[in-house]
Amino acid sequence: MSKTSEVLKGGAFLIDALSPEQLFTPEDFSEEHKMIAKTTEDYIKKEVLPHVEELENKDLELTKKLLKKAGDLGLLGGDVPEAYGGLGLDKISTSLITEKFSLANSFSLSYGAHVGIGSLPIVLFGTEEQKQKYLPDLANGNKFAAYALTEPGSGSDARGAKTTARLNDEGTHYILNGEKQWITNSGFADVFVVYAKIDGKDFSAFIVEKDYPGVSTGAEEHKMGIKASSTRTLILEDVPVPKENLLGEPGRGHIIAFNILNIGRYKLAVGCIGACKRALELAVRYANEREQFKQPISNFTLIQNKLANMAVKTYATESSVYRTVGLFRDRLDQLSDEEANDGKKMAESIAEYALECSLNKVFASEALDYAVDEAVQIHGGYGYMQEYEVERMYRDSRINRIFEGTNEINRLIVPSTLLKKAMKGELPLFEKAQTLQEELMMLMPEEPGDEPLEKEKYLLNHAKKIFLMVAGLGAQKFGKKLEGEQEILANVADIVSNIYAMESVIVRTEKSIRNTGVDQSKQKLLMTEVFCQEAFDDIEKLAKESLLMVEEGDKLRMMLSVLRKLTRYTPSNLVEKKRSIAKTLIKEEQFTV
Amino acid sequence: MNIYVIMKRTFDTEEKIAVENGKISDDGVEYIINPYDEYAIEEAIQLRDKHGGEITVVSIGDEETEKELRTALAMGCDKAVLINNEDVEDYDQVSTASILAKFFEDKEFDIILGGNVSVDNGTGQIAPRLADKLGIAHIATIVNLEVAEGKATAERDVEGDIEIIEASLPLLVTAQQGLNEPRYPSLPGIMKAKKKPLEVLELDDLDLDEDDVEGQTEVIDVFLPPKKEAGRILEGELEDQVKELVNSLRSEAKVI
Numbered sequence: 001m002s003k004t005s006e007v008l009k010g011g012a013f014l015i016d017a018l019s020p021e022q023l024f025t026p027e028d029f030s031e032e033h034k035m036i037a038k039t040t041e042d043y044i045k046k047e048v049l050p051h052v053e054e055l056e057n058k059d060l061e062l063t064k065k066l067l068k069k070a071g072d073l074g075l076l077g078g079d080v081p082e083a084y085g086g087l088g089l090d091k092i093s094t095s096l097i098t099e100k101f102s103l104a105n106s107f108s109l110s111y112g113a114h115v116g117i118g119s120l121p122i123v124l125f126g127t128e129e130q131k132q133k134y135l136p137d138l139a140n141g142n143k144f145a146a147y148a149l150t151e152p153g154s155g156s157d158a159r160g161a162k163t164t165a166r167l168n169d170e171g172t173h174y175i176l177n178g179e180k181q182w183i184t185n186s187g188f189a190d191v192f193v194v195y196a197k198i199d200g201k202d203f204s205a206f207i208v209e210k211d212y213p214g215v216s217t218g219a220e221e222h223k224m225g226i227k228a229s230s231t232r233t234l235i236l237e238d239v240p241v242p243k244e245n246l247l248g249e250p251g252r253g254h255i256i257a258f259n260i261l262n263i264g265r266y267k268l269a270v271g272c273i274g275a276c277k278r279a280l281e282l283a284v285r286y287a288n289e290r291e292q293f294k295q296p297i298s299n300f301t302l303i304q305n306k307l308a309n310m311a312v313k314t315y316a317t318e319s320s321v322y323r324t325v326g327l328f329r330d331r332l333d334q335l336s337d338e339e340a341n342d343g344k345k346m347a348e349s350i351a352e353y354a355l356e357c358s359l360n361k362v363f364a365s366e367a368l369d370y371a372v373d374e375a376v377q378i379h380g381g382y383g384y385m386q387e388y389e390v391e392r393m394y395r396d397s398r399i400n401r402i403f404e405g406t407n408e409i410n411r412l413i414v415p416s417t418l419l420k421k422a423m424k425g426e427l428p429l430f431e432k433a434q435t436l437q438e439e440l441m442m443l444m445p446e447e448p449g450d451e452p453l454e455k456e457k458y459l460l461n462h463a464k465k466i467f468l469m470v471a472g473l474g475a476q477k478f479g480k481k482l483e484g485e486q487e488i489l490a491n492v493a494d495i496v497s498n499i500y501a502m503e504s505v506i507v508r509t510e511k512s513i514r515n516t517g518v519d520q521s522k523q524k525l526l527m528t529e530v531f532c533q534e535a536f537d538d539i540e541k542l543a544k545e546s547l548l549m550v551e552e553g554d555k556l557r558m559m560l561s562v563l564r565k566l567t568r569y570t571p572s573n574l575v576e577k578k579r580s581i582a583k584t585l586i587k588e589e590q591f592t593v
Numbered sequence: 594m595n596i597y598v599i600m601k602r603t604f605d606t607e608e609k610i611a612v613e614n615g616k617i618s619d620d621g622v623e624y625i626i627n628p629y630d631e632y633a634i635e636e637a638i639q640l641r642d643k644h645g646g647e648i649t650v651v652s653i654g655d656e657e658t659e660k661e662l663r664t665a666l667a668m669g670c671d672k673a674v675l676i677n678n679e680d681v682e683d684y685d686q687v688s689t690a691s692i693l694a695k696f697f698e699d700k701e702f703d704i705i706l707g708g709n710v711s712v713d714n715g716t717g718q719i720a721p722r723l724a725d726k727l728g729i730a731h732i733a734t735i736v737n738l739e740v741a742e743g744k745a746t747a748e749r750d751v752e753g754d755i756e757i758i759e760a761s762l763p764l765l766v767t768a769q770q771g772l773n774e775p776r777y778p779s780l781p782g783i784m785k786a787k788k789k790p791l792e793v794l795e796l797d798d799l800d801l802d803e804d805d806v807e808g809q810t811e812v813i814d815v816f817l818p819p820k821k822e823a824g825r826i827l828e829g830e831l832e833d834q835v836k837e838l839v840n841s842l843r844s845e846a847k848v849i
Contacts, residue, residue: 074780
C-alpha cells in the first residue's frame with residue numbers, strides 16, 4: 001500500500017463497508033512470508049518437538065538452549081529494529097512466526113513472553129542508551145526478558161500495584177520494593193520490565209536486571225497447563241535500580257502497560273490460530289484412524305459436525321486476526337522512515353486498533369477453547385490420557401481466556417473504547433444512530449438474491465444496524481450509568497465481535513472468489529455461509545436480551561418488532577453445509593480453506 | 594572454488610499421490626527442494642565456507658521453481674539459474690541431462706553436486722549422464738567428502754558398505770542421506786536471498802532447440818501400487834495350517 005492511500009481507522013468497520021482491496025488475508029502472504037513461516041515450522045518440528053517431555057518437566061536450561069537456537073536463526077529479532085541487532089520485520093512476518101511457534105505448545109509462551117511483552121517495552125519506549133544496551137542481546141538470545149506487572153492484589157486493576165520505587169538520597173538509584181506474581185520466564189530471565197509506583201503514587205516502568213542486589217524469585221507455580229513455561233513470583237527487596245533504567249516517563253507507566261497489552265492481545269490471538277489448526281489436525285487424523293462399528297469414526301455425521309464447527313471457527317479467527325495485522329501494517333507503512341524508528345509512533349499506530357486487539361483476543365481464545373474441547377471429545381477416552389497431545393492442548397488452552405486481560409475486561413473495553421472514539425469525534429457513531437432511528441421506522445424487509453455472499457452481506461449490513469440500535473438505546477437510557485450495566489456492555493461487545501468476524505470472512509471469501517473463482521473458493525464460501533448465519537442468530541439473541549434490559553412497555557414492543565424486521569431472513573440448512581465442509585477436512589486431514 | 598549444485602523441485606514427501614487421466618495430479622500440491630539435493634546444497638555451503646569461492650544453484654523447470662531456488666539462496670547459495678523448460682514436449686531424463694550439459698559447456702567449475710536420486714521419479718540418471726556428457730568423473734551416493742589440493746576424497750555408500758574413492762577435480766558427486774544435516778534458511782538468510790541474483794534462461798539462450806532435447810522414452814501407463822490386502826491368520830492344527838499356507842502360496846499368491 002502506498003504512503004498516500006487512505007488508512008482505515010480503528011472501529012471504522014462498524015460504519016463503513018470494507019472492500020476486498022482493504023483487507024489483508026492469508027492468501028496475500030508473500031513468498032518471503034512463507035519462507036519465514038517454513039523456517040519457524042522446521043525449527044519447531046526438528047528442534048523443539050522431540051523435547052516436549054523435558055520441556056513440560058521444566059528443564060529451563062533446555063528452554064534457554066532452544067531459545068538461543070531460535071535466536072541464531074533470527075527468530076527472536078523480528079520485532080527489534082536492525083539498528084539494535086534485530087531484523088525489523090513487518091508485522092505479518094512476526095505474526096506468522098508467532099502462529100507457527102504455537103505448535104510447540106507452552107514452549108511458545110517462553111518465546112512469546114521474551115520477544116513480546118518482555119522485549120517490546122524496551123523496543124518501543126526505551127531510550128537510545130537502553131536500546132543499545134539491552135536489545136542486541138535480547139534479539140539474538142544471549143539474554144532473556146520477562147514482564148512483571150501483576151501482583152497478588154492487582155490483576156485487571158494494574159494501577160492498584162503496591163510495588164514502590166523511591167529515589168535514593170544520592171539521586172542515583174530508585175530503590176524498588178514489592179512482589180510481582182505469575183511472571184512468565186522468571187526462572188531464567190536476565191532482564192525484567194517491572195512496574196512500580198514512585199513514592200507510592202506515580203505508576204512507572206523500570207528495567208531491572210536479575211543480578212541487581214535484592215532481586216530473587218519464588219518457587220515454580222504448579223499450574224493447570226502451560227507447564228513448560230516458568231512461572232514464579234519476582235521478589236524485590238530494596239533493589240537499587242540505576243536512575244537511567246526508568247523506562248518511559250515517571251508516572252506514565254500506564255501508557256507502556258496499555259500499549260504492551262494491545263500487542264500482547266493480538267499476539268495471543270495469532271498464537272490461537274496455530275493451536276486451533278493443530279487441534280483440528282489432531283482431531284481429524286484421529287477420526288480417520290479410529291474405527292468403531294467397523295468403520296472410521298469420521299464416517300459419522302456427528303463427528304463431521306464437530307470437525308466442521310472447529311474449521312469454521314478457525315477460519316473466522318484466522319480471517320479476523322490477519323485482518324487486524326494487515327491494519328497495523330498499513331498504518332505503519334504510512335510512517336516516515338524517521339517515525340518508523342520511533343517506538344512511540346509505532347505503539348500509537350497499534351493503539352489505534354486497541355479495540356480490534358481486544359476483539360481478536362476474546363474471539364480467538366474462545367475459538368481455541370471450543371476447538372480443544374471438541375478435539376478431546378473426538379478422541380473419546382484417549383483424549384483424557386496424557387500420552388495424547390490433545391490432553392495437553394486442552395489444559396494449555398484455558399489460560400488464554402484469563403491472561404492479557406480477562407475476556408470479561410476485554411469485552412468491557414470494546415464499548416467503552418467505541419464511546420470514547422464517538423465522543424472525540426473520531427467515529428460518527430451518534431450521527432449514524434440518529435439517522436438509523438428514522439430509517440428503522442420506515443424499514444421494509446427485503447429478500448437478498450442468490451449470488452454467492454449476497455445473503456451474508458445482507459446479514460452483515462443488518463447486524464451493523466442492530467449494533468447501532470442496541471448501543472444507541474443503551475447509551476440513551478443509561479447515559480453515564482451504562483458503565484454499571486456490564487451485561488449490556490458485554491452483549492454489545494459480542495455483537496461487535498461477531499460483526500468484525502462476519503465481515504472478515506465475507507470479504508476474505510469475496511477476495512478469493514474474485515482472484516480464483518467460485519470453484520476454488522468452495523470451502524471458504526461454505527464456511528462463510530455457516531459462520532454468518534450462526535453469528536447473526538447469536539446477534540439476534542444478544543440484541544433481544546439487551547433490549548429487554550433497556551426498554552419496557554410500548555417502547556419495548558416497538559423495538560422488538562423493529563428487531564424482528566431486521567432479523568427476518570430465510571435460513572439455510574447448515575447441517576448439509578457442515579457435512580460438506582467436513583468431507584474436505586477428512587480428505588485433507590488438516591485445516592483447509 | 595567454483596561450486597555448482599543441480600537441484601530439482603519435487604512434491605513434498607508428505608503429499609498423497611493421486612492419478613487422474615493417466616497423469617499424476619498436481620492439484621494443490623506442496624513442493625519442496627528434492628531432499629537429496631538439500632544434502633548437496635548443504636555440502637556445497639560447507640565447501641564454500643571452508644575453501645572460499647561461490648555457489649551457483651541450477652534448476653530446470655517453470656517459473657514456480659524460482660521459489661525453491663530462493664530457498665537455496667536463503668540457505669546460503671550465492672547465485673541461482675533457472676532454465677525454463679516449459680516448451681519442451683516428451684520431456685525425460687535425457688532432456689534434462691542434455692540441457693544441463695549445454696549449460697555447463699562454457700562454465701568453469703571445480704565441482705558439481707547433486708542429489709543421488711529425486712524422490713519423485715527416482716531414476717538417478719541425471720547426474721551420471723551429465724558427468725558423461727561433460728567428460729568428467731563422478732562419484733555417486735557419497736556420505737562424506739573432503740577436498741584438498743585439487744583432489745577429492747569421498748566415501749560412498751555401497752548398499753551399506755563404504756567405498757573410499759579419490760578423484761581429481763573437476764568432479765561431479767551425488768549426495769546420499771547421511772552426508773550432512775541440511776540447515777534451514779535463517780531469517781537473515783531469507784532477507785538476503787531477495788537481493789541475490791536469480792537468472793532465468795530460455796532454451797534459446799543456450800542455443801538449444803526444443804527438438805534437440807526431446808525425450809527418448811515414452812510413458813505407456815501410470816498407475817498406483819495395488820492396495821495392500823488385509824492379512825490372514827491361519828487357524829487349526831499345525832499340519833492343516835501348513836497345508837493351507839502351501840495351497841495359498843500356490844493358488845492365490847502364485848509364488849511357488
